[in-house]
Amino acid sequence: MFCHECTLQNHIYHPLHRIEIWNRSFFQHITLKQLGVRVQLGHNPGERCYKPSPTAGDDFVVIGLDGIHEIALDFCGCTSAQIRYKQLLRMRWYPATVSEPRTAATFTVLQHFHILSFESKVSAYEFYHSLARHTNNSGLVAIRDRYSAFMRMVRQWHNLKQLGCGGRGHDPAGVNATAKGELAVLCPTCPQPGKNLPLDWEKEPLFTRWKYVLFVAIDANFRLKRKVVSSDTADPSLNAGWVYFVHKDSYKSYLADRATEKQERSTCVSHNAVNMADTKSSHGLAATGVGTIDCARHDMKLPNGVGDLQKGEWYINMDYIMCSALLILAMSMINISYDIACQYVGRTDGEAPERGWSNINRVASSTKEMGPGAHRDTLDDHFSDWNWKKITALGERFLSFRRTLHKKMVEAVKWTKEHSKALAELEKTIQPALIAQWKAEVESWEEDNSSPNPFESRFNHNGLITSGMDLEDQQARLRSSLANVSLHDTDNQKATTQTQITSLQRRLDVWARIQELYMPVVCQLRHQSSEASGKSQELKPEDFNLWLPSQLPAGTPVDQTLAGHKWELRYVQALDALNKVRSHLRLQSHMYKYKDKNVRGQVGSTRAKKIIDAVESRKHTSVLKYRCACSTLLSLGHRLEKCGWELTMHPLLDSDVKPMGDMEQQGRGTISWIWLDSHADNSCTENEHIQDCNIRLEWCKACARAHWWSEEVELLLEEMRQVLAFLRWQGSWWKEHMTLRTLNSAPAQEGLSAYACHQSALLWSDVPTLVSGGVLILESGEIDAPTIDTPPQL
Incomplete structure (x- = not known):
């Protein structure tokens, strides 16, 4: 408790304190300005200024950590006085403008928001209005709106921090001489020529030079959208390609020159990011996301390795971003991982960008409303923080490598x-001679990739049949999905089904072309089938006839080796399917007992029934797979003169598909043959060449x-x-x-x-x-x- 005079004296050094006054009934808020405090800049607190300049400072607003303050402020007008914005900076107040400033923010509040935005991803709008409510939460007192000024100060503060950390204040050439990507936080673990590599590293032999390779990963994030807000003229970037985003002018020029080029479609699998780029909705969006280049081993963004995307993950965008990053790094040995390039890289998982998205996605809701310059600058700042935290995570005290x-x-x-x-x-x-031979084959392939690949099976017949059996399973799953389609399916469910159809059709087209090389007769059979039906079967991939050896009409010539592979694979498939039938029966029996003993009420019973129905569906699928395999064994067994297998592979009737304890529970009947101990015929062994392979x-x-x-x-x-x-x-x-x-x-x-x-x-x-x-x-x-x-x- 202090009197009026003491309060004024005590707050010479604390002009932004919030105080209360006793009004004979209760304590009410009052400002130091109302009590008569005037802040004098350019002099020590309490020191007399011979030429104060109060006219511009009677309604000065300072944004502090504890609220928004209206103060009475006098600039120094002495001959030796600094320019007004410098007087504010010496007070550790950052001015909103260099020309007649009337608003400032304390260094403390700018520093606090900077760190808070990194850790909590709070937006400037939310932070500013929390300060306004902290000033007065009654809603009855008018508070000066300085949000726009605060946004401008925040952006400038972030930019100045980046310039300072990049050493630009120490360079006689000044800020405008900043090079592309120079303000980015570099990965100290990646190879950096001239910084952490030996002087003649490029002259070292290949068996040691491989350690200096740069691993990079490419990815796109479609959460980081930006709406059509403002323009580059009204909202320019302060960084101008100095950090992670590529320079907008050269990037836009490159894209404009190639605007008429069509996107190359993916032919291996259904990559929506590529194949659906032309159909992605971009209504009301200036950018549908961002593409980035990261160091794949350490999860850090690369300089000039980020750019806006306008229409999905177009190759022309990603090509430019990749080349921009590589030009900065100037590395001659590069290993690239791209999730739509169908490439896998040793022990480097290539998922570095994905881990970073979980951190940056939380700012998407605020950055999508920003103008182009603010959008780039904000993301640049967050990427720098991400890189910095990666460096500090290298170990305790940064260098002990304990983490x-x-x-x-x-x-x-x-x-x-x-x-x-x-x-x-x-x-x-394995025989030593075989190991030596295989080792020579591997080394030969590593030296020249045109040599036979030792990691691929050389028995294409076997691979053809295996792929065909896999396609049969996909057709069965698709038929099941189509059978469950209702009139009220959601858009996502319809899209999933359509994707399943498209993916299967693409695989069938590729497989059919390869099949015709090994089974020329199927070309004639497909032609005859198409003429007989009068319609193209390609429109329904679930009904496409694969014409595997067991499906060929009687009397059709067939490669005996091919048929042998098919028989052996079906035999193993039948055994596996029968094991799964037993497993599902055991699980189903256990779940029924558990439900009867523990589950009560409609909700619990409904959930239990749903789980049991799922097991029933899988059991039914395994039964169908066993019957299909046995049908093939029977069809090919006569041609191949296979015998003995019928003793263990009986026809599976519906009455055979029952739990082992079903006979004891009913008091009659016998145990199903599927539970009796049986062994496969030893004469039915796999081909020795397949074993060797x-x-x-x-x-x-x-x-x-x-x-x-x-x-x-x-x-x-x-x-x-x-x-x-x-x-x-x-x-x-x-x-x-x-x-x-x-x-x-x-x-x-x-x-x-x-x-x-x-x-x-x-x-x-x-x-x-x-x-x-x-x-x-x-x-x-x-x-x-x-x-x-x-x-x-x-």
Whole structure:
């Protein structure tokens, strides 16, 4: 409790405090301005100004962390006075304009919102109005609306922070000399020429140079839309291609030159992002999403690796964004992973962009309402924060590697040991001559991809039949889906069914062309069937006749090897289907007992019935699969002179499909033959060539897995070296910037030097020697690699 005079004296240093006054009945809010406090800029608090300039400051508004304040403010008009916006900056108040400012925001509130937007993704609109309610939540007091000014200050603050962290204030060339992507937060673990790679790394032999490859992943996000709001003229970007978004002018020019080009369609699978790009709704949208390029191993956005999309995931957009990022990085060895490029990359999963989307998608609701410049600048800022948090997550104190890299190394060493052991066990059962032959085939294919691929089956007959059986299953599932279609299906359900039809039709077209190479007779059979029916069967893929060997008319010539493959596969399929029938019967019996004992009420009974019906449906599918397989065995058995299999593969009647305990419960009948112990005829063995093919494929895969993890260990060791080298380079870079620019003002020069010194000490200086149980990275950069038997303890 203070008197009026003491209150004024106490608040010389705290002009934005909120106070209350006793009105003889209760405490009510009152402003310091109403009490007579005037804020004098340009002088120490309480110091007299001989030429105050109050006219522009009687209605000054300051946005602070505890609300929106109206104050009486006097600018200094002395001869030695700074320009007005500088007087505000020295007060740690950021002006909304440099010309006659009447609104400012405290550095504290701007810093607070900056961090809060990163962590909670709160919008500036929500934050500002929470400050307004904090000022007065009664709704009865008019509060000055400074939202537009606050948005402008926030954008400028973010931009200045990026420029400062990029060292642009220390460069004599100034801000306008900033290069493309220069303000982006770089990944210290990725190879960076001139920063963390050996001087002659490009001259090293290929068996060591592969460790310097850059792994990148491409993806698009259609949540980050932007409505047709404002324009680049009214709302220009402050970054202008300096961070992650590509420069708008050259990007738009490139797209305009290729506006008439048609999108190349995907022919392997149904990629909606590509094939439906022309049909995606863009009504009312200036951008339907963004495309990004990330480093695939460390989940960080690359400089100039982000761009707006206008019509789905067009290749022309992604091509430009990719080339822009690669031009900045200047790497000659690049490994690209793209979810619509049908490519898989070793132990790199390629899903880095997807993990980042979960973080950035939360700002989509606010950024879609922004103008083009604000949209790009805001996302640039959030991407920088994402990259920065990735760097700090490398380990405790950034350099001890107790988190990310340590976890990856422990996992890589563990699985290298496991897969090497598994490979050794497999090789004990294979003749050394075969291993040597297969190894030579793998190395030959790795040197020249035009050589036979050792990872593919060489018995195309077998692959043809397997694919045909898989297509039969898809046809059955599609018929089931179409049978359950109702008049009231949702749009999503209809779209799913249509996608299923399109995907099956595409696979059937490809399979049919290949089948005609091995079974020329089917071409004539399809032609005859089409003439007899008078309509094209291609319109109904679920009814398309595959003409597998068992489906050919009697007397039709057929390749005996092909028929043999079909018989063996159907025999195995019949055994598998019968096992599934037994499994579903056991589960169904258990669920009935559980329902009778534990489930009560209509809701519980309905749910239980739905689950039991699902099991019944799967059981019925397995029964049909067994009957189909047995029908094929019977059809081909006579041609191939197969015998003995009928003793174990009986016809499966509906009365046979019953639980084992059904006889005891009813007190009559016998146990179904499906539960009796039976063994397959040993004379029905698989073809020796198929066995050889399977063993070779398994060896190739086991060898590849062992090599993947072994290479992962080497790659992680190189990344550890690269990150330490990058940190040393960054520390030296900031030390060089301490004296790069010369100013006339001694305090300003000292400020530049202090900032550079602070940045150098923040993360990059005094890089310690990394010593771990078996892993040693020396100050010279040399690596003492661990042995596989001793996983590193960092």
